[in-house]
Amino acid sequence: MLESISPAPLLAIDGLEVNFGAVRALKGVSLDVHQGEVVALVGANGAGKSTTLRTVSGLNRPKAGRIAFAGQSIAARPPAEIVSLGISHAPEGRRLFGGLTVADNLRLGACTRRDRDGVARDQDRMFALFPILKQRLSQLAGTLSGGEQQQLALARAMMAAPRLLLLDEPSLGVAPLLVRHIFEALAELKRQGMTMLLVEQNIAIALDLADRAYVLRTGRVVLSGRSAELTANDKVAQAYLGADE
Structure with a gap:
């Protein structure tokens, strides 16, 4: 049964600022994601999309702003604790353990869990979404093709x-x-009620999957709205391509 989109956001980001030395990567980003919703972050390279995801998952520390997940502040929490709260991150570049097998990588994904029956059910669920992984269980992750590695990362x-899945460039190098x-699988997860925050270079496929989207440009949200509205908006192309308004 699908979960309906809740009135209160599952993830709420308010005024988020992130610096890398003297570089201001995020300049007051605010956005929210409701349970059962897919939200896309789109924008040109260097706009701050991946930085936003990495900050939510605890890999970057914000200079200012608030990140709340299920009503709890998570901005100062370590990544492992954030995972245990229910946020999972499929990063850009996949970051698999290439010297370990597909089976080992899947087991590591479930390392915080103690519900063995649930882990087994979820593994079967992943095999239904990505059948090639079942065929490659004993193969080293580093020997998979780019598309197979991306399926394994997801x-x-x-x-x-997770209650919230962070996806960073799932089409990159595939x-x-x-x-x-892969996007058919993500659409199936959406139908099952999975909540997602998606960064994707392919703006058309991202907006087709997402319910709503935010357009980032040089560390700021310059536009947001329903995906169907943004698809027809020339300002999306301007911000995405980095063109002058």
Whole structure:
């Protein structure tokens, strides 16, 4: 049964600022994601999309602003604790353990869990979404193709049984046919009620999956709205491509 979108946000970001030395990467970013919703972050390279995800998952520390998950402040919490609260991150570049098998990578995704029966059910669920992983269980992750590695990265993130899935560039370095398969799997997760915050270079496929989107430009939100509205808005292309308004 699908979960309806809740009135209060599951994730709420308010006035988020992140600096890397003298560089201001995020300049007051505010956004929210409701349970059962897919929200996309789009924008040109360097706009701050990946930085936003990394800050939510605790890999970057904010200079200012608030991040709340399920009503709890998480801005100062370490990544492992954030995972245990229910946020899972499939990072850009996949970051698999290439010297370990597919099975080992999946087990590591579930390392914070103690519900063995639930872990087994979720692994079967991932095999239903990504059948190639079942065939590759004993294969080293580093020997998989780019598309297979991306499927493993997504499955590994889902093995943590997250309430919120952070996705960073799932189509990057993946052949077009497998990109379609991956986004079909993400659409199925959406139908099952999975909440997602998606960063994606392919703006068309991102807006097709997402309910809403935020457009980032040089560390600021310059536009937001329903995906269908943004698809028809010329300002999206301007902000995405970095063109002058």
